[in-house]
Amino acid sequence: MSFVTHQIKKRVTLFVARSARTLVFISAVAATAVLSSCYSTDTGTSLTTETIGPWVTWPAAGQPGQDPYTRVHFARLGALPLNSESSQVFTARLDSDGSRLHSSCDYTIEGRSLYTHWWSLTAFDDRGRLIANPADRYAFNSDTVAYTSDGSFTISMARDARPGNWLPTSGAGRLVVTFQLIDLGIRALTREDGALEKALPVIKRSACR
């Protein structure tokens, strides 16, 4: 009798061990697949995105025949990008030193005029919503920003009013800044000759509360 009980116990233990092994295997495979697909469509990888300093862009955005990761990224985001052959949108979630952009800090964004492209710079909260403010100011573009005499510009991104180009960020929490370039058909900005790096503004943190 004890031999039979022992056999049954052994088989049950073996069955439980095998089931647990299969379950853990399936769970590990499923979790890895879900996480990798979410990461590659949300954040992107070096195959689908290009990173220049704090700025990230999806080079195939909007193009017919774009890769599935880019297509899913913008479908999930709910955005409608222009064809990246004529327009590129760069997104920054970090400052130029690699710290997370946050409305509790003040930033200066320094750039220079571009005769080859029309540009627009906008501050959003981390869900892509505009930040409400009494000044009704949400963005600057190449027509509305005040340049200095040498053709450069400085935008102050801060909670409280600043002289010059002030972009209010009051109470937004984590910030996302987008910089859109629209090609005017004069000259393409490429990474090879460093023109693209020079065209993108530098985001410097000046103070935090």
Place this chain on the structure above:
Amino acid sequence: MKWLLTLLKPDARMIGAALCLIGALHIMLVFAMQSLSPTSALTRLTNGAKLHEMLLLPPTKPGAQRLPFQSPSARYAVCRFDTGKTDVAVRALLPDPGWVLALYSNEGENFYIAVGQPGRKINVALQLVANDGRFAGLTPQAKGLAPPGESVLKVPAKNGIVVLAAPDRGYAYRDQMLADMRLSSCRAEKS
């Protein structure tokens, strides 16, 4: 992690199978994600727009934003088109840099784009024709008539939207910008 390795007792066969399964599942999930995505950007952008009619959208402001990360630096006009039964004529003036005329398929592909350039006004006149191989009648030249002033664009999608974006250059230019935007049109034409 050690308990997992003890439990799984991984061997080369198991690791190979896991990698293949992860790869297959990853690809399936990426393709499935698009169809599972919430209401598409096109639906939200064209909410309230009639077929073959240009609709000027209100300024992009907090609480009145149609799309996430939508630039408030421009005013937008949109038009839904369907080339399934008729051709569609699209006309727009792009007077300055920053003006953009873009055509999207329902899948969100921007298959046509025209941008304003410095120093010249660009008049865009397009006739959208479905790229389905159907006979669209004789060309005006074949009928002995003068060629039309518009470009015939065979669109890769029967349905889609036209987006006209006009940059906001400030209060002083706003009336002129709106007047230029109202010159744009989008209407059905008999093929």
